[in-house]
Amino acid sequence: MISKDLRDVLEAFVIKNKSKDESGVYKIIKKDESLKKWLVEENVNDKELKNFIVETRKVYRIGKRLERIAKIAQPIGWTAESFKKWWDSVTGDYEHKFTKCMKVMEKHVDDPGAFCGYMAKEVGYKPQKKKK
Numbered sequence: 448m449i450s451k452d453l454r455d456v457l458e459a460f461v462i463k464n465k466s467k468d469e470s471g472v473y474k475i476i477k478k479d480e481s482l483k484k485w486l487v488e489e490n491v492n493d494k495e496l497k498n499f500i501v502e503t504r505k506v507y508r509i510g511k512r513l514e515r516i517a518k519i520a521q522p523i524g525w526t527a528e529s530f531k532k533w534w535d536s537v538t539g540d541y542e543h544k545f546t547k548c549m550k551v552m553e554k555h556v557d558d559p560g561a562f563c564g565y566m567a568k569e570v571g572y573k574p575q576k577k578k579k
Contacts (some may be wrong), residue, residue, distance in 0.1 A: 461503040534570040
């Protein structure tokens with residue numbers, strides 16, 4: 448398992464080299480002597496490193512998409528209260544509010560998951576955890 452400190456450094460490398468594909472980022476990381484030593488010390492194998500690069504790039508792309516959606520979704524004058532009012536009008540008292548939002552918005556936006564994720568974050572919605 449990759450330590451938090453190493454994860455932070457690797458994430459910085461992945462984001463800094465976002466224009467390169469996964470194998471390009473992998474090669475850059477493997478060429479860095481201090482990182483190579485750190486990877487060996489933590490017993491991080493090539494498969495684990497490659498999976499980390501892929502997942503980090505995926506998260507980064509989602510984050511950038513959410514930033515674009517935020518610019519589009521936040522009309523001038525909207526407040527935390529107006530976001531909440533909109534969320535409540537769309538989701539009502541449905542148990543699965545995020546799913547309901549996606550169903551409503553799938554006809555209106557290209558990526559309803561990202562859009563509803565942003566809106567849920569804005570209103571502080573957290574899904575209920577399943578009871579065991």
